[in-house]
Each structure stands twice: as structure tokens, then as C-alpha cells.
Amino acid sequence: MSNQARMPDIASVSTVMVNSYVYNWRWTAAAIAERYSIDMEMSLVGNVFDRGPSNQGGTLPIWCQGRAGDPYYSECWPSTKIYKDDNSCPDDVSCWQDDGNADVVGTAVEATWPTGLTAMASSAVWAYLEDNVGAWPTARDSVDTRLIGEVGAGTGSIKTSVPSFPAIPENTHSLTIPANPHVVQGSGYTNLVQGSGYTxxxxxxxxxxxxxxxxxxxxxxxxxxxxxxxxxxxxxxxxxxxxxxxxxxxxxxxxxxxxxxxxxxxxxxxxxxxxxxxxx
Incomplete structure (x- = not known):
């Protein structure tokens, strides 16, 4: 969230971008780096793009960047296959700046899609992230809570300074390392939990x-x-x-x-x- 660009900068032959929440990009969000002149296959499904107060870009979130150094020059290669579905944007139904060149296919399989992957609806992405984002969602401090709240409210901007951090209490507990710590379970020791295969x-x-x-x-x-x-x-x-x-x-x-x-x-x-x- 809140970044100059590259959210992401797609330069791989095969890419899947699914259920990402992109907020407050300054110039470009999901830029397809056609400036490298390679054939690409990608699926962009169930993503949410929200502009924030630092956003200055004139492009739509998903687009082909066809000229190095120019953040607004759009040019897709005709051989690039793009599948897009259920991407949410505040200012465009498709989120897609179409220059008429790319092969916009009708199914993810025609582009690229991992076997067994199921995308959640874009309408559910923010609620899921609000509950699960961060290094330790069950013990967020006031800074975590503030930053997440700013994104949800649409007020968070690109940070230019580091604010003060709250005092975090120290927690201690006794540490008892298990017996035979490096023995693979199921190898005959009576104190082992059977069946998992872990030490x-x-x-x-x-x-x-x-x-x-x-x-x-x-x-x-x-x-x-x-x-x-x-x-x-x-x-x-x-x-x-x-x-x-x-x-x-x-x-x-x-x-x-x-x-x-x-x-x-x-x-x-x-x-x-x-x-x-x-x-x-």
C-alpha cells in the first residue's frame, strides 16, 4: 500500500495476480512491462485497486507500459494474453486501459492459472485483509491499527517521516526444549508423536x-x-x-x-x- 509504482511491475513470462489490494499508487499500479518486448501470459482476478490522496497517475490500474521511462505510454504486444475478471476499481468497471493490441482472452486457462487455485470475490478482499494482514494480526500495536484504519478510510498517504512508536510490554515464559529435538517422528522413540513426519x-x-x-x-x-x-x-x-x-x-x-x-x-x-x- 502507498507506493510510488510497481504494485506490481509485471515482467514475467507467466503471472497470476489474485486477490491483491492495491492502494494509493502514485504513478502506476499493475503495470505490464511490455517495454522488455517479451510475450506474456497473465491472469488478474479478484483484485481491488483504490486510489488514495497520494495518487497522481492518469492511467487506469491495469495497463501495458510500452516505453521505458514514460509512465503513461501504453502499448501492449499483440501476442500478450491477458485474462481479467472481477477486478474492482473506483473509476472504471474493467480497471483496464485497453489500447486494442493485447489478446484479452475469455478464460484463465487460456492465459495461465495454477491448478487448484480458487479466487475469493473482490468484494471480500478488504474484509479478509483487515482481519489477517500484518506480521501478527492477533497482537497489533497502535501503529498497525492506525495504518490499517487509514487504508480502510481512504485517508492514508505515502509516508515521508517515521512517527513515534508505542512502548511494547515484554512478555516472558519458560522455555522447555523437547527431548530428542532432531529425531524424526515415527522412528521408534516412545516420546514421539506418530504420523506427522516432523521432528x-x-x-x-x-x-x-x-x-x-x-x-x-x-x-x-x-x-x-x-x-x-x-x-x-x-x-x-x-x-x-x-x-x-x-x-x-x-x-x-x-x-x-x-x-x-x-x-x-x-x-x-x-x-x-x-x-x-x-x-x-
């Missing part, structure tokens, strides 16, 4: 990441055992760590899987037993 240390780091990224306090945790045949659910107990919870609390067995999905203890499974954990 003890990797599982431990995954738990820490879940705590940081999702705000779910995984220490202490309660383990639940779900019988895959009957669907019966029983509690195995509480632990102050999670990497060995399946074996230490619920017993060992290769037919048991391990999950850190909060609240998933109520879901019965078939074809094998399951161990779930949640915050205590």
Missing part, C-alpha cells in the same frame, strides 16, 4: 507458531481421544506442552493422528483413532 523440535515450533499467529494458548492443553470405530470421545488429561501429548497422555499407536485444531475434539473420525488438543 520433535519442528512440532514444538509449530505449536509456538499457532500460539503466536492464531492467539490460541496451547500451553497448557487438554488432550481428547476419539475412537474411530465408535466415535466415543474421552479426555486423556492436561499437559503443559504439546509435542508429546498423543503418546504421553493418550497412549501410543500408529493408527492415531495428531492435530492442534482448537475445538476439534468434538469431531469423530472413521478408519482410525484420533487425538485432538485444545486450550485448557
Amino acid at each position: 520433535n523440535l519442528e512440532e514444538w515450533l509449530h505449536d509456538a507458531a499457532t500460539y503466536a499467529e492464531e492467539g490460541i494458548p496451547l500451553w497448557p492443553v487438554v488432550a481428547y481421544y476419539v475412537d474411530g470405530s465408535s466415535g466415543a470421545i474421552s479426555s486423556c488429561g492436561t499437559s503443559s506442552s504439546t509435542y508429546d501429548i498423543a503418546t504421553r497422555l493418550c497412549g501410543s499407536g500408529t493408527d492415531r493422528m495428531y492435530s492442534t485444531l482448537a475445538g476439534a475434539e468434538a469431531v469423530a473420525t472413521t478408519g482410525g483413532d484420533m487425538v485432538y488438543i485444545r486450550a485448557a
Whole structure:
């Protein structure tokens, strides 16, 4: 958000730009760099382009930049294939500055599209980003909150100075590294969580990441055992760590899987037993 240009500067042979929120570009937003004289295939789907107070450009957000050094010279190559759909702009239905040269195709497959990728509607992009953007969405400070709020309100401009930053409290907790940290799970050690293929240390780091990224306090945790045949659910107990919870609390067995999905203890499974954990 809030950048001079290159949001992005597309210069690859094959490009997919999907569900991006581009705000407050000064000169150019999604510029297709035809100045490099290469054939391109691209799909631009479900993106949102919002002008802000620093915007000075006369071009529409999606366009072909055909001359180096000239931010307004539009010229697409006839061999360039472009698929565009559901891109939202404040000043144009298509967001597309069409010079009549590019091959605007009717499906993403004709241009380029990764197998299995599903785009969300452009109308849902901002709400999703507002909830998830940033390094730590669950613990934003006042600067994070202000910058995101300015974008949502359309008042945020390109910054020319660094404001003061809030005082951040220090948090401490005890750190207990798991036993046999570099052993791959499933290799015979009795303290290993079976089935995941990760080392003890990797599982431990995954738990820490879940705590940081999702705000779910995984220490202490309660383990639940779900019988895959009957669907019966029983509690195995509480632990102050999670990497060995399946074996230490619920017993060992290769037919048991391990999950850190909060609240998933109520879901019965078939074809094998399951161990779930949640915050205590």
C-alpha cells in the first residue's frame, strides 16, 4: 500500500495476480512491462485497486507500459494474453486501459492459472485483509491499527517521516526444549508423536507458531481421544506442552493422528483413532 509504482511491475513470462489490494499508487499500479518486448501470459482476478490522496497517475490500474521511462505510454504486444475478471476499481468497471493490441482472452486457462487455485470475490478482499494482514494480526500495536484504519478510510498517504512508536510490554515464559529435538517422528522413540513426519523440535515450533499467529494458548492443553470405530470421545488429561501429548497422555499407536485444531475434539473420525488438543 502507498507506493510510488510497481504494485506490481509485471515482467514475467507467466503471472497470476489474485486477490491483491492495491492502494494509493502514485504513478502506476499493475503495470505490464511490455517495454522488455517479451510475450506474456497473465491472469488478474479478484483484485481491488483504490486510489488514495497520494495518487497522481492518469492511467487506469491495469495497463501495458510500452516505453521505458514514460509512465503513461501504453502499448501492449499483440501476442500478450491477458485474462481479467472481477477486478474492482473506483473509476472504471474493467480497471483496464485497453489500447486494442493485447489478446484479452475469455478464460484463465487460456492465459495461465495454477491448478487448484480458487479466487475469493473482490468484494471480500478488504474484509479478509483487515482481519489477517500484518506480521501478527492477533497482537497489533497502535501503529498497525492506525495504518490499517487509514487504508480502510481512504485517508492514508505515502509516508515521508517515521512517527513515534508505542512502548511494547515484554512478555516472558519458560522455555522447555523437547527431548530428542532432531529425531524424526515415527522412528521408534516412545516420546514421539506418530504420523506427522516432523521432528520433535519442528512440532514444538509449530505449536509456538499457532500460539503466536492464531492467539490460541496451547500451553497448557487438554488432550481428547476419539475412537474411530465408535466415535466415543474421552479426555486423556492436561499437559503443559504439546509435542508429546498423543503418546504421553493418550497412549501410543500408529493408527492415531495428531492435530492442534482448537475445538476439534468434538469431531469423530472413521478408519482410525484420533487425538485432538485444545486450550485448557
